[in-house]
Amino acid sequence: MAGHAAEAAGHGIDLVPIVVLLGAAVLAVPLFKRLSLGSVLGYLAAGLLLGPSGIALISDPQSILTTAELGVVMFLFIIGLEMEPAKLWALRKQIFGLGVMQVGCCGVLLTGVGVLLGFEPIVAFIFGMGFVMTSTAIVMQILGERGELSTPHGQRIVSILLLEDLAIVPLLALVAILAPASGSDDIDLITRVISIATPIGAVVLMIFLGQRIMNPFFGLLAASKLREVMTAGALLVVLGAALLFEASGLSMAMGAFLAGVLLSTSTFRRQIEADVEPFRGILLGLFFLAVGMTLDVGTVGQNWQIIGLSVGVYMVVKGVAIYAIARLLRSSHGEAMERAVLMGQGGEFAFVLYTTAAAAGIIDGPTNAIFTATVIVSMVLTPFLIIGLRFVTTQANEPSMDGVEQANGxxxxxxxxxxxxxxxxxxxxxxxxxxxxxxxxxxxxxxxxxxxxxxxxxxxxxxxxxxxxxxxxxxxxxxxxxxxxxxxxxxxxxxxxxxxxxxxxxxxxxxxxxxxxxxxxxxxxxxxxVFESALLFGGKAISLLGASEEDTAEVLEGVRGRDGQRFDRQLAGEDWRNLSQLLISNAQDQARESGVSVEKEAAESAAEQSTHPASHG
Incomplete structure (x- = not known):
């Protein structure tokens, strides 16, 4: 069997790792979900089992992690699609107020903890600031599963995560400044000026492309009426934005997020989201698998004292700081506790910061391995801590049953x-x-x-x-x-x-x-x-405009009938997510029956409104 697999691998793509990863995800994630442990923990456990520290079916998890980071990229792109510029502007105080306060406070405290643990001040600063950046992938996944991304509590967390992701830019620039000098001062000065100007140019270019090019671009693709071309175009935008920002020294995820924000007002937003969503789900799961595989149990075993102490102290200090800031800004005790536990771990951008610092000569290889293991262990622990918090909160908030009878018999x-x-x-x-x-x-x-x-x-x-x-x-x-x-x-x-x-x-x-x-x-x-109430509301409107009771009743019955027909067609298998054509068809049917002309602009307006399917009764 092994010989056949090796021979097959020699003549084409080695499918063994792909099949193993997919099999692990399909088995582990439903099991952990059924045990109420969450999908993230299922992916992490499966990755740990398959990686070098487990049965070693995957020998190079770092290469998988590099590819899987595209899952985080696509996830931030979809979040960006929901963040229209007006909504993002409304969150500016939370992003640059709450976010800066949390990042600054946690950064100072964790740097101090690193010094107390015996690290040099610069090394402690790198260690602490890496741990400050929460795992966007874990937090977003958990909030998404709970349906809390659009709640006020979820929006505050998203705002902080955005600021933390933005913070990677000045941190990487600071690493370049702190790196030991290796050339003349003039060369260093030119290099640093270029390193600052390049990211700014990338942001300006992205904004120009988003405002002037992307919408006409998707209009041309839509005219081809080929679904696969639209999908290819959506992936091109996401990956192109990520590549542009990565080449400029910025975060790939932030590039994708900005592209999503710029497309959030596009009439093609829902179609783009539907095209990217399947890739996002698979790659984000692969990211968690890769994180689990990357955990080097040997490194943890050799340095368990410093790693265990670092994980415990860093998570406690960061959690306490987050809780204190939340309470200071008048969040409830429950919300502050949940935010502290949810955001108490380090994140995937810490890997970028630590690797860059190691390449710049600020930290050595073994120290990088210890820092990375600390962050990964904190990520693995987070789902368990959330389950524990939920259990404690449920016990503490058990409702009073005074005057209330249980449903029994x-x-x-x-x-x-x-x-x-x-x-x-x-x-x-x-x-x-x-x-x-x-x-x-x-x-x-x-x-x-x-x-x-x-x-x-x-x-x-x-x-x-x-x-x-x-x-x-x-x-x-x-x-x-x-x-x-x-x-x-x-x-x-x-x-x-x-x-x-x-x-x-x-x-x-x-x-x-x-x-x-x-x-x-x-x-x-x-x-x-809201269907019947909205229908009666519209009926009253035409009645006030002069329609007789018989005409009103006939119109309402016609709307009910056409809605029922559309519902039956969609139930039979048509794509209910694409409501624009149905709305246009409905408007045209109404026009033919009533003898009233429907302008093209009205139909296009209906199609545009259909990009918000949740708003339809």
């Missing part, structure tokens, strides 16, 4: 899961018709408030199978899933489909994409939470 023929604004209204016709209804929710304050106005609501988490059984899901005639979190709603629907396949299920959906998810999860009836 309920027998209502109709079960309502979630009693927020939507569930409260949906329950009223059922109660008016004197149906036997059981209602569960996991918000104890809301349950007590509902009791004061005559509603009997039981405490229960609808995402747990044991709670569903106790609430009578197995014997219910109908279950209404009225929760307001789309992932939670989908999870409940899938759980009901798998465990109680005979029960009829209705669900509240967030948007069209979510509605399709729910139908495919077995939901018998779903309704988008």
């Amino acid at each position: 309920l027998s209502g023929r109709i079960l309502i899961i979630g009693f927020g604004r939507f569930g409260q209204i949906a329950s009223q016709p059922l109660l008016a018709m004197r149906h036997s209804v059981s209602i569960i929710d996991n918000d104890t304050d809301m349950i007590r408030a509902a009791a004061q106005i005559g509603f009997k609501v039981y405490y229960g988490d609808g995402t747990r199978l044991d709670i569903l059984r106790a609430a009578g899901a197995g014997t219910a005639d109908l279950i209404l899933v009225c929760t307001d979190q789309r992932n939670q709603t989908t999870h409940i629907a899938e759980l009901l489909r798998d465990e109680f396949p005979l029960v009829r299920v209705m669900a509240r959906s967030f948007d069209r994409a979510h509605a399709i998810e729910l139908v495919r999860a077995g939901v018998e009836f779903q309704i988008r939470e």
